[in-house]
Amino acid sequence: MAISPSYPPQPGVPAGHALRHPHWWQRRSVRYGALITLLVLSGLVILALVREQTGTEGFLVGLGLAVFPVPLLIAAFRWLDRVEPGPWRNLVFSFAWGACAAALIAIVANSFATRWIATATADPSSADTLGATVIAPVVEESAKAAAVLLVFLFRRRDFTGIVDGxxxxxxxxxxxxxxxxxxxxxTAFGTDRLSGGSGLTSVTAATFFVRVVMS
Structure with missing residues (x-):
């Protein structure tokens, strides 16, 4: 009678226990795919919402002007992390989360909260003020902080100090x-189109100076 040879158990696996394959939702490819899908869908919804408010021409103008400070800021934060730089994928995720997911969360939550306050108090003007000064900062900063928490939880080995956060x-x-x-x-460009403003005295130029240059 032939006897099948016995093989030693793999390191870290107790004898008598078979290897367990991870569930499908624990696979890295599934998690990355779900994250990318979430960010893409958020980006598409944000694109539609912003384009609806600004119009196609206003959206293109806003996009062209808004992109100016991005390379400078990314380079500045990369320089800050020059001693022990983290992987680029974390930066790409962080930027995408802020531009897509966090922005969508802020828009939806702020709109819902402002409408609820306006309905409850029957005072739309006070609801807008309360939403802009109290609710919006909490919602927006919490949505942005979620990116730091996610990277810390799932890419903890990339956190070597406070600078990484x-x-x-x-x-x-x-x-x-x-x-x-x-x-x-x-939106400022749309206002200029209606009022005929142009050049350095336009609302677009003033908005660009305040939000891009000064901020």
Whole structure:
């Protein structure tokens, strides 16, 4: 009678226990795919919302002007992390999260909260003020901070100090401001089209100076 040879158990696996394959939702490819899908869908929704408010021409103008500070800010945060730089994929995720997911969360949450306050108090003007001064900062900063938490939880080995958190937060805020700037600049361009403003005295130029140059 032939006897099958016995093989030693693999390191780290107790004897008598078979190897367990990870569930499908624990696979890295599935998680990356879900994350990319989430960011792409968020980006498409943000694109539609901003374009609806600014119009196609305003959106293109806002996009062209809003992109100016992005390379400078990314380079500045990359320089800050020059001693022990983290991988680029973390920066790409952070920027995409700020520009797409965090911006969408802020728009939806702020709109819902403002409408709820207006309905509850029957005072739309106070609801707008309360939403802009109290609700919006909490919602927006929490949505942006989620990127730092996600990178810390799932890419903890890339966190070697406080600077890593500062860089992730800064790049996320850059992405968020990028989307905001498209909306503000596109809206300002639409205002100039209606009023006939142009040049350095236009609303677009003033908005660009305040939001891009000064901020």
């Amino acid at each position: 500062v860089v992730i937060a800064g790049v996320t805020a850059t992405g968020f401001a990028f989307t905001e700037n498209i909306l503000y600049l596109g």
